[in-house]
Amino acid sequence: MNARFLPLLATLAIFLVAYAICYAQYPAMLSTRVIGNLLTDNAFLGIVAVGMTFVILSGGIDLSVGSVIAFAGVFIAVMLRDTGLHPLVVFALLLTLTTLFGAAMGATIHFLEMPPFIVTLAGMFLARGMAYVLSIDSVPITHEFYDTLQKIYWLMPGKGRLTLIGGLMLLVFVAGALLAHRTRFGMNVYAVGGGTHTAALMGVPLGRTTVGIYALSGFLAGLAGIVFSIYTSAGYSLATVGVELDAIAAVVIGGTLLTGGSGFVAGTLIGVMIMGLIQTYIIFDGTLSSWWTKILIGMLLFAFIVLQKGLVWTTAKRRIAGG
Amino acid sequence: MSGLGVFFRRIWPQLLTLAVIVGLISVMFPGFFDISIANGRLYGSPIDILNRGAPVALLAIGMTLVIATRGIDLSVGAVMAICGAVSAWGITAGYGLGATLLMALSAGLACGLWNGLLVAVLGIQPIVATLILMVAGRGIAQLITEGAILTFNHEGLIFFGSGSILSVPTPVVIWVLTGALVTLVVRRSALGMLIEAIGVNLRASTLAGVNTRVLLIAVYMASGLCASLAGVIAAADIRGADANNAGLWLELDAILAVVIGGTSLLGGRFSLIASLVGALVIQAVNTGILLSGFPPEFNLIIKAVIILIILVLQSPAMRTLLVFFSRDPRGVAETEKETVTP
Amino acid sequence: QTVGFSQIGSESGWRAAETTLTQQQAKERGIDLKFADAQQKQENQIKALRSFIAQGVDAILLAPVVATGWDSVLEEAKEADIPVILLDRMVDSSDDLYLTAVGSDLVHEGNVAGQWLVDELGGKDCNVVELQGTTGSSPAIDRKNGFEQAIKGHDNIKLIRSQTGDFTRTKGKEVMESFLKAEDGGKNICALYAHNDDMAVGAIQAIKEAGLKPGEDILVVSIDAVPDIFQAMAAGEANATVELTPNMAGPAFDALAAYTKDGTMPPKFIQTESKLYTKDDDPMKVYEEKKDLGY
């Protein structure tokens, strides 16, 4: 077995064990309802985390995604309220806009040689600022097309629902995995993450790749914004504050190294599911105060990371010792 | 003196930025430079910038050191909340001022130690390692205050927020002194060079015998200590510990200050003074927005645009362009370094 | 009986008090309360609601972070026959999706505060500065509207500056400092309206540090009625506050009990009183009453 897959397997193992523990305590955790919820409730996070995976694989970071989701929601809601455009047209407009926004950040990062952390931080302020300017109120979306979208789901046995957005997230993960592992663009992303300078010497088109990565992240953030607007049927400029940190945490828990160059899109899915599991567990428990909730989330984050490190480390060590 | 010359060459972009922003504000708001003394304390908008900038300036000191080692500390905001809570709790529980301060500073050191251990011993990447405390820290602070704003009326503690020394507001005195002290320690000893060495190449530094582990931990502890000072000031300022909001998102401002100060997020060469100027730039922008009277929904956009402009102007590529026009060979040196690291 | 409670978060003392009181009320009635803190995020609240439904609780209390976006999850609750009661803020879904809503009218609160100022001034000219809540939050929007409605038509009152203080003391103080500087050292300002007491408390300190007397040189009116504002009022530094009671759960549980017993439908909106407190209401006594409620 290849050493590259160790972190991924470790994460999967931890997830399964954690789920088993939760199940032992609350048997309802294994209902299709909970599973359906995990997919639906984390759909927007999952989608944006796929984009974040690419960014992090390339050694960058994108702090703007939370704000972009909020902007997307407000944009859609305001457009649907004030113009007669069909939602699909608005979606297309929005995706173009967020993709361009991402591409602009990528271009700034590459051509002005500025660190991604800072560029996307400014992007984060900018996107939320734009959302404020569009509307500070939360704007409901009443278009009947949205009702149609929300009504699309597959009722699993046990009353759990696999919703459109949950399914879309899974689709994005599959597409993301193919893009990352089976295309030249994906390889270039890994190459840039392995070392910009070396990648350039090996002939990787740095500019194109960097712009592409952030454009992809912007596109997926826009898509996540659409999903979020379907999820809440509204646009709200204060929504999804700090989602970028959740996405980063999911990517990292999923076994991708923040230094870039190593990790898997599939790991991110498990990361997202682990985060969802933690939250579900805390809600099922229902006795934690606000502060203990935060502390527990922090501790579990810590436990997962240490466990993962430990697992990878001991396995790697055994392999060396075993020859 | 060549030392001073080098120093100014390093920080002139930051100073210039600050001057331009202050200039802009004073054009928009002519009364800007009016400084008087009220209640035995200097009073005026420039003083506000210095005073309100205290938390970010303090955080930026620690953050600069952390970033120089190629790390990052996202937890400083939460640590501020913890230390503010500890000081409020200590003083209301009747411990003396000395004991309370000691507890608050120890809390900051302990948080730094935790971060440092995760980074240096467990080898967790700094963003993630400090993200843990960023999430949990606010919870810990709330645990101490039980979710409420823990108010106090102890004059001694309040002095740290709204007192003054020789009419200079105490927070200003604290951050200036801390900045000077840390600069002195770091530059008069070999710490500065060792920290830079770690930031550029951790492995090579270890092989050269640098005690990288201890140094990394120390750097995070310094950051924790700075955060605790900031936390005490923030709490003393409003005479209460607000576990939810104290230092909220200030870590981002601190990082921004360091970057505006020209220290690379990839570690290595750093300048504390430039970071402090960076912190003042950010606060000047904030204060300027407040004085301008624009509706609040524009705050973020204005801030984002100004910061973007500053960063773009300071970016290496822009410097190349500038050099291209001025034909200053020194600038070329810096550009070439960015593009090629053999 | 198991009741799930999805709280927004713990962003202010007032909300901490609401949580404490809800837990107390539940305990008194022997209800098993499942508490979920959403950390200011709607998505977390929706997750919490879905988990409550999956868990099969008997009823759900929801303090919604924002008015929009609850339709589908409320429908799910309805399908699962779980009554939902809204606390302190409204949603804009159709009202057959929830049992009842307990809360105060935010616009009304702003109105009460504005009305007080109008009455207090009695026609004198007055420049007002406003400390808004978090930009985009419904209390900030509604309290601003309510206040503006109240002062409309009173040309003696002018709103000269309005800036967000994020509902926090620190920002309240910082913003007030700049207001003072921008308005001629505060001589230009005759009254302060703050969207919550915390910002007012911060602003009071800023006014004092500028060498002015809050409560006299600058009138201070705010909303929430948290204990600390009563201290300030007792010291003559604040003038008025509008109460937003943190005990929303009491009426909610009563309505729920009646509903589960014999299906009595409560009214769709149970409005709590927006009581105005001034110096004349013995602030110290109110402070003593309130100070242990977990604010």
Added chain:
Amino acid sequence: MPESDASQPLLRARGVRKVFPGTIALDGVDFSLAAGEVHALLGENGAGKSTLIKCLTGAYRRDGGEILLDGKAIDPKGTVDAQNYGIGTVYQEVNLLANLTVAENLSLGHQPTRFGMISTRRMNAHAREVLSHYGLEIDVTRTLDSYSVAVQQVIAIARAVTLSGKVLILDEPTASLDAQEVEMLFTVIRSLRERGLGIVFISHFLDQIFRICDRLTVLRNGRLVGTETTSAIDRVDLVNMMLGRELEHEVRSHGKIHSGTGGTRLSFSGFGRRGRIEPFNLEIQAGEVVGVAGLLGSGRTETAEVLFGVAAHDSGKATDGDGTALNLASPRDAIAAGFGFCPEDRKTDGVIADLSVRENIALALQARIGWMRRISDREQKAMANDYIRKLDIRTPDAEKPVGLLSGGNQQKVMLARWLVTNPSFLILDEPTRGIDVGAHAEIIRLIEDLCTQGMSLLVISSELDELVAYSHRVIVVRDRHHVAELTGADITTDNMVRAIAAPDREAVA
């Protein structure tokens, strides 16, 4: 093969200029490469060889001059362009991506695709097939960093060869290869030459130059000294051309004056680490040079790392001359015990690229003194200038970031870093890798000087001749075992080769 001289040059550079602050790296250099020739590029460290290559391939923007390919002016804006023109390059220092698999490294940018999707199976098969030409039978689906520098070097060469349609440029490709691998490489080069490729070959090994190259071009201080046909020039002339002076002290002097007269300095017994190096015994005298020979990946570097505490030993113990036990759990412990260690991979383990030459030299000493007592700028500068002179480090001044020095000069800075700490036991892993003839002689003389002064050295080198020149004792490592020890007159290249190649353990005594 001299036929190449006649034909129109394949690649031609005219008046190439490149200026770095404080240095004119290239000053109007002309260079021409014919199809079907192997053309050597020679010069001291810092002469501008790598810079010329980088200008030719667009990795640097040149400040002047023109480049012609097949008579047409080209202006590669980046390495991609160069690759598209059919110019494949191996830059100095392995420039591959450690996080990608071997196969991915080989095919990056040119992966076999089907319907836009990369076919992993075909990619891996192709990689296996390519590497088999170099006698490398490795798992191509493992990441590059699971292999040693040497293996990586071979992969880098393989990649460049597959990419080069017309021109192949190799910048010190043999620096980390052993004799066998060099043979393999030469076979490949010859067959490419047959196919009409033009090959640029940079090396400091003159033997190799004479064996494989048709013509050679010498640079000195960024200027062209001349181009000659290899067969028309002899060794001494060539060296004079490179140095611009006579080499005072030819390399192979047998000056082993001391041979461990100072008594035992260190002894290690049963020293080893599971999975790295089998336990070994080693005794080192004061003033003795112990050479370590072995094939690539045989465990020489591991020996050094275990000794220095980089990978702490888990068996055995170490004692100093008096028999007191030494704690060697970390590099710091080792340094405290008076050890020094110049690692082989200077890029990742050695230089602190952004710090100045001065700081790099002072670093180890400063770390040993502790952070409290700072070595003053003046002392640091004096120290640095002293070694810049002694080791002839080519740098405009001591403040230049070390990452901007040429490869060989970086190596000298590493040496200086340890020499200032005045260690009693210095471990050098491939100290002469990438170092020019002149400096090579310097370093060997330096090693001899140091041991006369009583310093003990452990020197790992792939150049057996060199080991013969200065070692008092040679340890041969094979498959992570210390298999043989040669002393005195037994130290000959033949004996070493026999020990390295011996099928079973007790081969040579």
